[in-house]
Amino acid sequence: MQQRQDAGARLRPSVESHGKRRSTVLAFDGVRGSGGWQFGEALAMSFPSAPSVARPAGVRSRPRLRRLSSAAPERVADGVWLLRGGLVRTMNVYLVEEPGGSGVTVYDAGEKGMAAAIVVAARGFGGITRVVLGHGDTDHRGAAPALRAYADVLCHPDAVAQAEGSGGRDYWRMNDLPLDVRLLHGFSHRFVWDGGPVHIDDTVEEGDAIAGFEVIDLPGHAPGLIGLWRARDRVALVSDCFYMTDMHGRRQPPAVPLDAYNLDTAQAKRSIGKLASLEPAIVLPGHRGPLTGPDVVAQLEAAAA
Numbered sequence: 462m463q464q465r466q467d468a469g470a471r472l473r474p475s476v477e478s479h480g481k482r483r484s485t486v487l488a489f490d491g492v493r494g495s496g497g498w499q500f501g502e503a504l505a506m507s508f509p510s511a512p513s514v515a516r517p518a519g520v521r522s523r524p525r526l527r528r529l530s531s532a533a534p535e536r537v538a539d540g541v542w543l544l545r546g547g548l549v550r551t552m553n554v555y556l557v558e559e560p561g562g563s564g565v566t567v568y569d570a571g572e573k574g575m576a577a578a579i580v581v582a583a584r585g586f587g588g589i590t591r592v593v594l595g596h597g598d599t600d601h602r603g604a605a606p607a608l609r610a611y612a613d614v615l616c617h618p619d620a621v622a623q624a625e626g627s628g629g630r631d632y633w634r635m636n637d638l639p640l641d642v643r644l645l646h647g648f649s650h651r652f653v654w655d656g657g658p659v660h661i662d663d664t665v666e667e668g669d670a671i672a673g674f675e676v677i678d679l680p681g682h683a684p685g686l687i688g689l690w691r692a693r694d695r696v697a698l699v700s701d702c703f704y705m706t707d708m709h710g711r712r713q714p715p716a717v718p719l720d721a722y723n724l725d726t727a728q729a730k731r732s733i734g735k736l737a738s739l740e741p742a743i744v745l746p747g748h749r750g751p752l753t754g755p756d757v758v759a760q761l762e763a764a765a766a
């Protein structure tokens with residue numbers, strides 16, 4: 462692991478501009494052209510230009526909102542718990558029990574509204590020891606800024622720019638999405654999923670040990686996408702290495718993520734192939750799942766083809 466204690470110094474000059482908001486309006490020309498400029502404005506994606514290095518205050522927790530934001534933790538493998546969040550429960554956050562100690566590693570941070578549910582669920586295991594982002598997209602860093610009140614946030618070095626910056630927006634090709642999906646996602650990224658840029662305290666790379674798992678590189682969908690792999694029972698946590706949901710949140714068999722959202726689709730397929738070659742028994746993706754059963758490897762190989 463490479464400590465990023467210098468990050469405060471590095472970011473200090475830009476912290477002065479913190480609070481200024483940079484806005485990027487995605488292609489909503491059709492909406493504007495039809496006189497719906499206010500709707501277009503509402504869909505503008507804006508985000509602070511730099512994440513705050515200072516720790517935030519703790520998360521306020523209202524039981525009713527918490528239950529709305531996430532289901533109760535579900536045990537999906539030895540010492541691994543899944544929080545299904547979001548309105549239709551497609552946003553996965555995993556709590557991984559620390560071996561021989563108290564606390565849990567949080568893998569992926571879901572959407573921003575899940576923060577309180579994550580904190581309360583983790584408390585039952587002794588609290589959050591660290592937050593590891595599978596990648597820096599809006600719907601995976603969502604609760605991470607709020608969780609920094611409790612623990613460091615880590616990701617792969619190649620994911621730092623996205624986690625601390627646009628959350629994927631600078632390379633997505635939203636114009637390639639169907640209009641209805643573009644509008645729905647434009648709104649969701651801005652108002653529902655993204656908690657904004659998060660300061661990354663430390664980085665992890667392939668081979669590093671995390672809560673009894675080892676880090677594996679699975680880039681392609683996003684830069685620096687990492688999974689966690691545990692050979693003893695062949696469990697893999699893989700974030701968005703593949704999708705088990707379509708663009709409307711409906712279930713689908715494992716597939717390479719939609720090209721419009723990928724940094725490099727060919728690389729994403731190679732990463733799915735790499736995952737298949739590990740012959741996992743249980744694969745825990747970033748949305749829906751788990752992927753289990755006798756044909757896990759065959760399904761991954763089909764998605765990689």
Ligand SMILES: [Zn+2]
Pocket residue numbers: 598600601701747748
């Ligand atoms: Zn995702």
